[in-house]
Amino acid sequence: MLFRDEVLRLAASTQSVWTVDVVESTGSTNTDLVARVRAGLVGDYAVLVALDQAQGKGRLSRTWDTPGGEAVAMSMAVPLDSLGPSWGLIPIATGIAVVRAIANFGVRATLKWPNDVFIHGKKVCGILVEVVERTAVIGVGINVLQTQETIGYPTAISLSMAGAGVEREQIVAAVLKHLSNALSLLTTDLGRIALVEEYRRKSHTLGTTVRVYIDEQTYEQGEAVDIAPDGQLIVRINGEPRPFASGDVVGVREDVIPGRHPRAKTPGNRAPGHPAVRRDPR
Numbered sequence: 001m002l003f004r005d006e007v008l009r010l011a012a013s014t015q016s017v018w019t020v021d022v023v024e025s026t027g028s029t030n031t032d033l034v035a036r037v038r039a040g041l042v043g044d045y046a047v048l049v050a051l052d053q054a055q056g057k058g059r060l061s062r063t064w065d066t067p068g069g070e071a072v073a074m075s076m077a078v079p080l081d082s083l084g085p086s087w088g089l090i091p092i093a094t095g096i097a098v099v100r101a102i103a104n105f106g107v108r109a110t111l112k113w114p115n116d117v118f119i120h121g122k123k124v125c126g127i128l129v130e131v132v133e134r135t136a137v138i139g140v141g142i143n144v145l146q147t148q149e150t151i152g153y154p155t156a157i158s159l160s161m162a163g164a165g166v167e168r169e170q171i172v173a174a175v176l177k178h179l180s181n182a183l184s185l186l187t188t189d190l191g192r193i194a195l196v197e198e199y200r201r202k203s204h205t206l207g208t209t210v211r212v213y214i215d216e217q218t219y220e221q222g223e224a225v226d227i228a229p230d231g232q233l234i235v236r237i238n239g240e241p242r243p244f245a246s247g248d249v250v251g252v253r254e255d256v257i258p259g260r261h262p263r264a265k266t267p268g269n270r271a272p273g274h275p276a277v278r279r280d281p282r
Helices: 002-013 029-038 084-103 168-185 189-201
Strands: 019-026 046-053 071-079 110-112 116-119 122-132 135-143 209-213 219-227 233-237 240-244 248-251 277-279
Touching (some): 002 019, 002 168, 029 071, 029 122, 029 135, 071 168, 084 110, 084 116, 084 122, 084 135, 084 168, 135 168, 168 189, 189 219, 219 240
Parallel strands (some): 019 046, 122 277
Antiparallel strands (some): 046 071, 110 116, 116 122, 122 135, 209 248, 219 233, 233 240
């Protein structure tokens, strides 16, 4: 399989810690990698990449697929012990890694808290983090080759639509390279400060009026004013700053409600405890 060979070749050229496996199709790379971690079938820094994904996992039990091999579906296993107490910032580090990777191909992307990547105000990537057996399984889905006709949602965009001349194997290698670098910043105080500051600069959310949905119907509304050092979103509500560790964030100008509007076809999640990190229920 040419795609597999190119992914392995490019990943090896990054000289990173990742061990990459490529499959032709799967239900969900996150589900499969979580199962492999539980069974002890993979080591630290294992990566699973799929050509086609039919049952990708998103926030609020949404699904995401990659029909026709036009997107990237990849999951990475990272040992929590390597990150110390800062593992709650994994979604922040992953978002920055994706933005940096996209920038390699001449496109500027921004970050929508807690786990989405936007281009021109439309979603190009989503991130899902699950914790199992002291391992964080990081799922990343990126729209790469879709056209306006095939992407299916007016709120979504692909790298190709944004003018990036990039193949899927190239973006996989770029994400792995930049994720390795971003995660290394979580191991020091100065690194964490720099990472959160970069997230602030690249934020799509800060400075806007947002609704933070606690569930499908309940929300708080205010101005997103800051990202806290631990990754929480600070929203000014009735003049008082309030931190949110999780939630489905919607800009008021979008005039939509989660679960009732067309979602960009990329994965994401929400969960209590840390921004965009979901603990294994077992």
